[in-house]
Amino acid sequence: MNKIILTILLILIFNTSIQAQKEQKWTSIINDKESTWFASAEAKEVAKNVLLYQRNIGGWPKNIQMQNPLTATEKQNLIALKTDLNEITTDNGATCQEMLFLSKMYAQVPDERYKNAFLSGLDYLLKAQYENGGWPQFYPLKKGYYSHITYNDDSMVHILNVLKEIAEKTDYYSIKPSEATIEKSKIAFNKGIDCILKTQYKQNEVLTAWCAQHDEITMLPAKARAYELPSLSGKESAKIVLLLMSIKNPSPEIVAAVNSAFVWFEKTKITDLREERVPVPNSKIIEKVMVKDPSAEPLWARFMELSDNTPFFCDRDGIKKATLAEIGQERRTGYAWYTNEPKEVLKKYPNWKKNSESETIISLKKSEVTLKDEFNIVVDQNGNGDFKTIQEAVNAAKSYPSQRITIFIKNGTYYEKVKVHAWNTCISFIGESREKTIITYDDYFNKINLGRNSTFHTYTVLVEGNDFIAKNLTIQNSSGEVGQAVALNVNANRVVFSNCTFLGNQDTLYTSGEGTKNYFKDCYIEGTTDFIFGDATALFENCTIHSKSDSYITAASTxxxxxxxxxxxxxxxxxxxxxxxxxxxxxxxxxxxxxxxxxxxxxxxxxxxxxxxxxxxxxxxxxxxxxxxxxxxxxxxxxxxxxxxxxxxxxxxxxxxxxxxxxxxxxxxxxxxxxx
Structure with a gap:
């Protein structure tokens, strides 16, 4: 009899545990459970579900309560979906949160299945990144607004926080990738931050904040759902700034971005409104009402006009309204139109500013260089100039200078990968002689090995700063006939190359950037296949175009x-x-x-x-x-x-x-x- 009672009690306890698990949200299970729980039988059952829901490409669908028990039929259906490429996303925390769960599992139960699934998820994040550094909401791409660079609901910030922990080799994740993957994560993180800096919206030439999503081509604020119009976001911008504030030794561009966003948050905070939830008589509806209250905690609107920061609200018809009360009840109560998230930025900003200024002073002292003329910099690999490398000179150049900066490069073979950043506008590279001033590097598609877009990482020189000029020098990709290998990648507007040589094989010269204009005069360009390619408008005048194999000269993507x-x-x-x-x-x-x-x-x-x-x-x-x-x-x-x-x-x-x-x-x- 005692055995029967004991059995019944065990069943009741088990059922109670399952019921509690059902009621608890998936995110709470990941974040709130004690570490020892992840060694339990209950956790192992949940982990089986997590592994089942993961697709072969590495990512997960969203809004799944992974802890809910699955029937035999449901498990078979998930196995059949393994190769399906639809609805895989980082929206609403998907993929990033499952990776965290697997890491916590592996710390308690070092099962290789958890490790492999985590690493597959990391590979998925790396594959999904656009060349411009952003991420879409769904990957593989889903038609519609889902292909925009997605800050919405902090999707891209979640990804970058994962990559940051990996790149910095912290102990946040118990699973350690290979050195090659860590290096890829560093590159992806830096590209992501660069994308954030590029998409920070300028209002009357003043940096402000970000939209919830930006067009993946133009990088401008973009529309999502009918009621999510191009705007400045009080919510999504907060997590972006907190991410930027977490970066050690921030660059001047990051410091400028944070300072500008802080000013914008201060300018746009609402200090006399409070949200109240009021039950509607004789219904289950809880109405949302904004009440005037001079003592209310600061709030920020989710959507603000790009031109003047005026808050606006929309129903499903996409028509802007001045107040929340003007839109229908369904959208009024079913969406977060105000947020208090920027308060964390305002709270942390004073200490961050103090620390960032200290780090900047320390950094300057470590690498202090006294330039005789900051607008005329000399590079000489023999040590008889301001710098020995071209990249050092670019890094030392003022961002958005008031007048043109000329970097004079003395004769020599400079084996380095050079990037002229978007903020390095109005820079000139002037070589001592076209034949003897040579910039060369040897990256190629399979060496980079960053997935299908590896070509775009193979450049020897990348120009992203507008109004760039180069004269009297040679740019070479010296990797040989090994497939795609770019010598020069131009992704900037109003760029001139005069009396220059471009040496390579396949994909020697890439002119990128919709709407950008390039001018090549008196240049020599050689290659094998598609050795002049891209979507920019480019004029080649008095140039020699030399084919090294039976193939194609140009591959325009106008x-x-x-x-x-x-x-x-x-x-x-x-x-x-x-x-x-x-x-x-x-x-x-x-x-x-x-x-x-x-x-x-x-x-x-x-x-x-x-x-x-x-x-x-x-x-x-x-x-x-x-x-x-x-x-x-x-x-x-x-x-x-x-x-x-x-x-x-x-x-x-x-x-x-x-x-x-x-x-x-x-x-x-x-x-x-x-x-x-």
């Missing part, structure tokens, strides 16, 4: 409705002796535009001239043309039928002013003449 893509004027197309079958170009993207005007074409250019990259639709959407070219390779009568030979009236549109000045402001007109 955006739709862009007037000009690649324009080659008075250029000379040459080739190695072995080369006999080269195409003028093929469309990387469907609206590619490439035009050759008054160019001398060697006999290596194929009679058909152009290739459609097996994209029949590109034959009608792309624009490939020539005008009054010469040489054995210019055979207009045998060109593919979907290419064009320009008429005189059409060719008149291809002036330097129309190509490069079409959207210039008064201050930037004829920017391409400033290199002289």
């Amino acid at each position: 955006p739709k409705d862009t007037s000009y893509g690649y324009v080659f004027k008075n250029c000379k197309l040459t080739a190695d002796k072995k080369v006999t079958k080269a195409y003028l170009g093929r469309p990387w993207r469907p609206y590619a535009k490439t035009v050759y005007i008054n160019c001398e074409m060697g006999k290596h250019i194929l009679p058909e001239g152009w290739h459609n990259w097996s994209k029949r639709e590109a034959e009608t959407s792309s624009f490939y043309a020539e005008y009054k070219c010469t040489g054995e390779g210019f055979q207009p009568k045998t060109r593919v039928s979907w290419s064009h030979q320009l008429k005189d009236s059409e060719a008149k549109k291809y002036t330097i002013e129309k190509i490069l000045d079409s959207d210039s402001t008064k201050a930037t007109k004829q920017w391409y003449l400033k290199f002289n």
Whole structure:
């Protein structure tokens, strides 16, 4: 009899435990349970569910109460979904929170399944990152606003906090990745911070805060759901700033971002409103009412106008309203329109400011360099200049300077990977001589090994600062014929290269950035396949374009409705002796535009001239043309039928002013003449 009673008691205890587990939220289980609980049988059962819900790509779906028991049928369904690529996300804490759970499990029960699942999740986060440093809400990408860079509900901040712990090799996670993965995490974290700095919104040229989501191409504030319009976010911006404040030895750009955001939070706080929840008689509805209260704790609006920070509210019709009371009850009570999260920024800011200023002083003392002229910096690898490396000179240059900074580079072979950051505007690289001032590095796709976008990390020189000029130097990717390997990546506007040489093989020159304009004059560019590629508008004038193998010269990805893509004027197309079958170009993207005007074409250019990259639709959407070219390779009568030979009236549109000045402001007109 005693055995029967004991059995009943055990069943009751077990059922009570399961019921309590059901009632407790998944996030509470991860964050609130004592560490010893993760060694329990109960935790192991939950861990089985977590492993089942993880997809083969490494991520998890969202809003799953992982602790809830699964039936046999549900388990089989989850196994069948392992290869499914839909609805995998970092939204609402998904993936990052499951990784934390697995780490806590592994600390108590070193089961390799937990470790492997955690590392797979980390790989997923790294794969999902955009080249610009941001993350979409869903990966693989889901159509709609889900592809925007997503700060909403702190999604990207959660990811960056994971990467920060990994990169800094802290003990926060019990599972330790390989050194290679740690290095990838460092790169991804830095790119993410760079994305945050680039997306901080400028209001009348003053840095403010962030939108909940930013367009993944333009990086501007973007719309999500009908009631989530482009705006400045009082909520999401808070966690972004707290992340920036957590970075040790912050750069001047991070310090400026935090200081600006703090000022904005102070400016936009609401000090006379309090939210009340009022039951509606004879219903289950709890109404949300904003009450005037001079003694209320500060609040911030979730959405504020980009132009003047005025709070606004929207119903599902997307029409802005001035007050919360003006929208329907369903959205009024079913969404967080106000937040107090920035109060943590205001609380921590004084100490952060004091510490950051101290760290800046210490950093300056450690690397103090007295420049004779901060607008004229000399680089000499032999030690007879201000710096021995080009990157040191760039790092020491003033951000957003009041006048052009010239970095004079003495003759020598500089084996380094150089990045001109977005804040390094108005910088000039002037080499002592084109032949003997050489910047070289040897990264390539498989060496970088950062997934499908590895190409974009292989650059020797990356230019992100607008109004950049380079003269009299050589930029080389010396990795050899090993696949994609970029020598120069230009992702900036109003950039000039004059009397320069670009050496490489596949993907030598990448001109990126929708709407950006580049000018290459008197340059030599060589390569094998697609060695001039990208989406920028670029004019190549009096350049030599040299093919090293039978392949394709250009692979433009011109955006739709862009007037000009690649324009080659008075250029000379040459080739190695072995080369006999080269195409003028093929469309990387469907609206590619490439035009050759008054160019001398060697006999290596194929009679058909152009290739459609097996994209029949590109034959009608792309624009490939020539005008009054010469040489054995210019055979207009045998060109593919979907290419064009320009008429005189059409060719008149291809002036330097129309190509490069079409959207210039008064201050930037004829920017391409400033290199002289």
